[in-house]
Amino acid sequence: MFLPLHDSNPIRHVDFPIVNYGLIGLTILVFLIQSSLPPSGFDQAAINFGMIPIVVRDLYPQPLPWLPDWATLVTYAFLHADWLHLLTNMLFLWVFGDNIEDALGHIKYFVFYLTCAAAAAGLHLLFNLSGNGPLIGASGAVAGVMGAYVLLYPHARVFVLARIVWFIPLPVPAFWMLGFWIASQFFYVLVGADDGVAWWAHIGGFIAGLVLAPLLRRPGVRLFAGR
Incomplete structure (x- = not known):
């Protein structure tokens, strides 16, 4: 229903968000490599480096014997199913990640x-x-960034492309946009949406962001800011 375009929340402590842009660049590079493979190779990359519950629980052998089972708890976040999946996640990371x-x-x-x-x-x-x-x-890692953002900068203005009758750019407080987003994740869990989307992963990442942001923030960075 909406996409973030940019926020009115300048960075203050770093000259350049090198890690955030590096994560975006690395994720895109991985997808380009994955996309260069034949269809069977594309799917096999997801199996090899995606997080498969029965593999992590050691109920089924790891497809790559040299890769520890636990490693896929991280490697999965750099793989995507298609361009829309990739670009949507990277857009959210680009808008919110620099401030975190x-x-x-x-x-x-x-x-x-x-x-x-x-x-x-x-x-x-x-x-x-x-x-x-x-x-x-x-999306799970990006949800963590969003959880941190709503705790640190709930009053920051986020310009979103919202679909009401047609697409309209609107400025809204981060609290309302991100609050609506996480509420929708719980809604889809409660109604038992079975569309292949990992709703619990989104919720887990968001909660992790809420918990970690107060612990890892710089001295002097206040909670509930962004006015």
């Missing part, structure tokens, strides 16, 4: 992002213990 890197610092932000990815995969695993399909996509 600014609030945490480069190294802490990198650790934060990977931890949110792992937390998202972990909650997905908890609710899909017998799952045999690979979880892929950065």
Whole structure:
């Protein structure tokens, strides 16, 4: 129903959000490599590096013997199913990630992002213990960034492309946009939506962002800011 375009929230502590742009670049590069493979290779990459619950639980052997089972709790976040999946996640990361890197610092932000990815995969695993399909996509990690953003900058204005009758760009407070987003994730879980979307991963990442942001923020970075 909406897409973020940009926010009115300048960075203050770093000259350039190198980690955030590096994560975007790396994720796009991985997708380009994956897309260069034949269809069977594209699918095999998802199986090899995606998070498969029965593999992580050691109920089924890891497709790549040299890759530890736990590693896919992170590697899955750099794979995507198609261009729309990739570009949507990267758009959200581009809009919100620079401010979280600014609030945490480069190294802490990198650790934060990977931890949110792992937390998202972990909650997905908890609710899909017998799952045999690979979880892929950065949305869980990006949800962590969104969780941190709504806690640190709830009053920041986010310009979104909203579909009412037709698409209209609207400025809305981050709290309302991101609050609506997480509420929709719980809604789809409650109604039992079975469309292949990893709703629990989104929720797990968002919660991880809420928990980690206060712990990792720089001294002097206030909660509930962004006016």
